Amino acid sequence: IFKQLKTPVNDDDISKISSSKDDTKTEILLWYHYAEGFEKQVKKILNNTRITTNKSKSKVYRELLTRLVDVDLQTLQKRTQRANTVYNLFKKIGVDKIRRIKIYGFYSIADLTIPQIKTIENYFLLQQLEISRLFWIL
Template structure:
């Protein structure tokens, strides 16, 4: 009889036992090792912010490149000059507004922006959402064969879905 009572108590305890992965146990473990948990969560949050920052920077360089192209084309028409001279006039205009900016730095960053924008004009701005680890700097340093691989990848994907792919040529 006594065995039945003990067996019944064990069964009752077993039935009420909390699962190992329960919220209570996780909270208890967090209380024991709060630093590692918060450090991990902070790192994950920082990673997410870095991804968004990379996308934002890339987008901003594309906007800058498009405005740069628009301006130098306008200068070509209004000032009746060639492309090289018009680009120089745009650089002069920018440096006049931002006197602390060195021309060499401006030219280098503009080339970076143009390269990034050329890629996204070909594959579509909507592909910006797929950037997770590449900064604008890294993208601008892709070689022509690497860029072609990216273009081919996205045009093949779209073609396989029956979407007509056309690249923007200027």
């Protein structure tokens, strides 16, 4: 499980972002893919067994903890929660938007409030609607 969660990153995505010499973008992308892998593992367990979502997450956490050194459950859960915030935001607005980030790092984005996240999502949704409308007119 750990290898799957640790390495779902597409090499092309990393090279595009790493070539800009911006470590914050790479960090955001890595956490995005960590959360994506975590979610996939939870769904895989849910599909193969009859246990609840919380028990599935616990199973993934336990597996990860056997592979990680000096990380306790509470720390892992908090990191995963932050990664999920970043993942859910960029899943909705597009992972390509990570390349546009210049000021904010992973923790700044992960600590956004729900209203702030909704504002960002709505902004990009409106942009997409405007683009669709332009193509519809043409």
